[in-house]
Amino acid sequence: MKIREIMTRNVQIVEPEKSIRDVAQLMEQIDSGALLVHEGDRLVGMITDRDIAIRAIAKGLGGDTPVRRVMTPNVRYCFDDEDVQHVASNMADIHLRRLPVMNRAKRLVGMVSLGNLASCNDPQLSNTVLHGVAQAH
Numbered sequence: 468m469k470i471r472e473i474m475t476r477n478v479q480i481v482e483p484e485k486s487i488r489d490v491a492q493l494m495e496q497i498d499s500g501a502l503l504v505h506e507g508d509r510l511v512g513m514i515t516d517r518d519i520a521i522r523a524i525a526k527g528l529g530g531d532t533p534v535r536r537v538m539t540p541n542v543r544y545c546f547d548d549e550d551v552q553h554v555a556s557n558m559a560d561i562h563l564r565r566l567p568v569m570n571r572a573k574r575l576v577g578m579v580s581l582g583n584l585a586s587c588n589d590p591q592l593s594n595t596v597l598h599g600v601a602q603a604h
Contacts, residue, residue, distance in 0.1 A: 470554055471547040473587060474568045474577035480505040481534060483512065487519050488530030503567055503575065504538050510567060510575055512538035544569050547576050552591075555584050 480503045481490055490502060494516060504512035514534050522528075522537035544567040545554045558566060558581075565580040 468551045468587065469547065470545055470549050470551055470568055470579055471577070473551060473583045474547065474579045475583060476577045478503060478567070478575065478578045480575070481514070482506065483535035483538065484533050486530060487514075487523050487528075487532050487534060487537060490514055490534055491516070491519055491530075501565055503542070503578070504534055505575070508574070510542060510544070510569075512540045513542045513567070514538040542567060545579065546571060551584070551587060554579060558584075 479493065479497055479499065481493065483504050483506055494500060494502065500517075501513055501515040503510060504514055512534075514537065518537045518539060523532050528536070543561060543563065545557065547568050547570050554566065558564070565578055567575055568577040568579055570576050
């Protein structure tokens with residue numbers, strides 16, 4: 468099975484100059500804990516609810532702080548034609564709960580998360596990913 472068969476396709480993106488307040492409100496609206504950050508046609512980062520809590524609020528930064536200041540840059544990704552088991556093993560090895568999905572032209576086409584992998588109903592796949600992600604890093 469390929470990642471394109473299980474990934475989430477309609478991925479919300481934000482610009483790096485958007486405020487963390489706006490991003491937090493969008494996260495609430497779409498019930499998501501992570502958004503991809505795009506500048507032009509390039510993926511430049513990811514912002515999570517944890518980034519906002521730890522890198523902004525805990526350090527006294529206000530809601531008008533731009534995403535760029537607290538996002539995670541250099542985001543890892545996978546390709547839509549990769550095998551699900553390979554991506555699951557990779558996610559476990561690098562302790563990530565979600566990965567952006569790119570096509571071979573390096574254009575964003577989706578996101579794969581633990582939930583997507585769990586939907587495969589493959590106990591071996593679920594064990595691989597959950598074991599790796601659940602480990603302390």
